[in-house]
Amino acid sequence: MRYLGRSATGEFLSLYTALNPIRFNPFYLGGRPLDTEKKESIKTLLLALWKKDDETFTRSEYVAISNALGAFYKSLGKGDFPCFDSFFEFCSNEFKADLERKGVKEKDFDIDNFLYVLRPYYRGGEFDYLLNARENLDLLEQRFMVFELDNIKDHPILFPVVTLIIMEIFISKMRKLKGVRKMILIEEAWKAIAKEGMAEYIKYLFKTVRKFFGEAVVVTQEVEDIISSPIIKQAIINNSDCKILLDQSKYRNKFDGIRDLLGLTEKETMQIMSINKANEPGRKYKEVFIGLGPVSKVYRTEVSPEEYLSYTTEQTEKMKVNQMAKAFGGNLEKGIAALAAEMKGDIL
Template identity: 50%
Template sequence: MRNTSKMTTLENRFPLLAVEHGCIISKDADITVAFEVELPELYTVTGAEYEAIHSCWCKAIKVLPDYSVVHKQDWFIKERYKPELQKDDMSFLSRSFERHFNERPYLKHTCYLYLTKTTKERNRMQSNFSTLCRGHIIPKELDRETTTKFLEACEQFERIMNDSGLVRLRRLSTDEIVGTEGKTGLIERYFSLMPEGDTTLQDIELSAREMRIGDNRLCLHTLSDAEDLPGKVATDTRYEKLSTDRSDCRLSFASPVGLLLSCNHIYNQYVLIDNSEETLQKFEKSARNMQSLSRYSRSNSINREWIDQYLNEAHSYGLTSVRAHFNVMAWSDDAEELKHIKNDVGSQLASMECVPRHNTIDCPTLYWAAIPGNAADFPAEESFHTFIEQAVCLFTEETNYRSSLSPFGIKMVDRLTGKPLHLDISDLPMKRGITTNRNKFVLGPSGSGKSFFMNHLVRQYYEQGAHVVLVDTGNSYQGLCGMIRRKTGGADGVYFTYTEDKPISFNPFYTDDYIFDVEKKDSIKTLLLTLWKSEDDKVTKTESGELGSAVSAYIERIQSDRSIVPSFNTFYEYMRDDYRKELAQRDIKVEKSDFNIDNMLTTMRQYYRGGRYDFLLNSTENIDLLGKRFIVFEIDSIKENRELFPVVTIIIMEAFINKMRRLKGVRKQLIVEEAWL
């Protein structure tokens, strides 16, 4: 009894025979090599770089033999952000950040490239000869020599693109194409149009009215006629939303149907390579026919002019004639949403100055031809003649922002969708040669969020083990410092500020381990000279040398006698009682004009016990700043004080230089608020 059912199994119609050594073999003896394409990030590419990418695509396509098909397939699938909450050492703020972005929708972009070698006959087949329309397909044999040459051309194609430094191709393995027991393959994903990781196969309904996969209904817009294209195409275009009068933000010409189209869709781009000379000869013949028929119809005369123009371009510049086709395949399981999607796709194509054509009749055959490895099944009547350079202009050339692989960095969000990203703005730019140091400068008008951003950055750097020294004006970091102090039980988070009740206080002579290196001694000497001399006074070599000797002698004394409390008070007493006597007993006398110790003691008396600023250098808290990882100097109330400000500045520098010299292999940050002032 004859089977009259309209249903059939996928196995009966399936056009692919096998996947061997990473190559997809079709039943019609077409061989396809599949690549995953890594494109540059959105909003990061300049006009010159878009030109370079375009040039690389053109060079690479010219390497392929005749009767090849270049099929670039960009997947844009809606997904939701899954927060990383499983880490044990996450702080409250890190956990809150992740929770805030839980289920945040975004468009995930993956790009694939299929290079297919087919035959002259297959390249000319129309939609009524599609494998979708045949009862059964008889497998054919591959030609060894043709296959070897094609695989060599594919390797050259890959090398040309990777050498550009902007686009990277990675050959897909057999497991990635067909899948494994635990992971969906690329071909299986295509038949379900599901996000990565979903292994549910759906039933497929094909008809002239609509096409359905599971609950999803497809809508297809095609660019398959030269009349539908704009009068002029370019490698890139100006993105007005992020551009100003003085700066340009560039996107690829086809970006409106890429990441800027916020729905589930696949953007298919085909370049079909025939024999260019043969094609041009056909056009020559067609032009002669049009010439002879021009007296009967003006349209024949116009068409002849267009063909002549095409031929002149080809011969003048040595251009390769190819056929091209582009389509946007979008889908939704909601009929109302599908209407909006149709309008969105149409308006995005119109923004490219293309005529949007909603295709229903050829939707099944175009869907079938877009199966990974089945590009040779593409219906010839859906393509138009052009040159490689113009065809490549309609490729999408950017992808989502990507998280840095580096373990060190900060959490930011994607500018387009608000999805969290991990960014390394310290090590990666140096590694790539973008910059030669890790210095950063945050510039913005009042209220633009400079301190807010720096709080975000500093907190994450601190949690990743960095030592932070902050010079603050306006208590911007008081809350963060207080949180760190509470979290560490007072072991970290030191906040220096000046108030009448508790004035700012240091002890530059104190260290936990009584180790004083050359920089530490020099910074103490510089501090004492600042206390003694005014800005206009000249410091002589004798004064500098004697004060340095006094500092070294005092340090030796406190190292040998631990009963002496290191502070400015005990140093002052040492200078007054011991060093002055030792100076007087020397064989070689030091004249007062060279080093006036009495003048020094008188000038610095105000910093000694009972003096006006006796609090400044005699802190009893004995905080060794070397071991503290988060230190804030709040200097708003003393920045105008001519006496205190220079001293505090020197102590800040001494604390940071001490960290720089002694803490090897540890990240250190010095952050100065209002650095402009």
């Protein structure tokens, strides 16, 4: 049993739990040919699975994996199902035998080491579920997708691999969906994208997304997260016309570094430092700085009690929402409406 599929309104939701792990199948083509982009993304994934962060791959290893993928898809007959398991079996048998016939040396491509390191993703291995999905395979036309990865954000193997696959899914959408606005929002994924292979993805994404009628958005609570990787810093900041900042009071004594990093003017700095300093008494709202090119302003963000209760992250408030929902038979909408009425002083 796993929670991976479409909600009642058609969104694609993916929540990782130990009993319901996320499953992908990057080898599935959905009836489309193996184009260069797809082939490159699978090679990037296989190299990320095989090599450690501090290991580099040789040209011969890259060519060997490319040849293996090409030969694998040519070998598939009618009724054969492409997935990691079938690719692993092909490499273990036909491709390994072909390397031996051609006299490929171990120093050029160590097929035994390649198979040994990737075995955990094969049938019976610790991560055999990850790359062998048989459901929800073609996500190209899915309009809204959410991947919740909190439960694996500290996993040294799963988190970077899953993040890499998610990036590949979006880049495929970006390039193949013509005339459709695309957006990716990356929140708190810095542990994965700060790695060299992932940073290159981010660099490519930010430099090309607008050409494909798309937008890339990153959200972080710490600016230091962005500048931890020189590649990411240059790719994101140099290609982001729109900057949105919340209250920066806690950074007042070290804001010079942030100002220089983001290229803020003196006027913009003063606007940011004024956030929430003179809010109107009796009104519950927060202010936000939005800079779009040379134009910048501070805006008031004020939402209805219903909206506030829907999105609050305060634990005590979330508990009240859940308790009220239970009083209405688990109906979250009615629970929020009842709490909102209380906040407004209305009589239920």
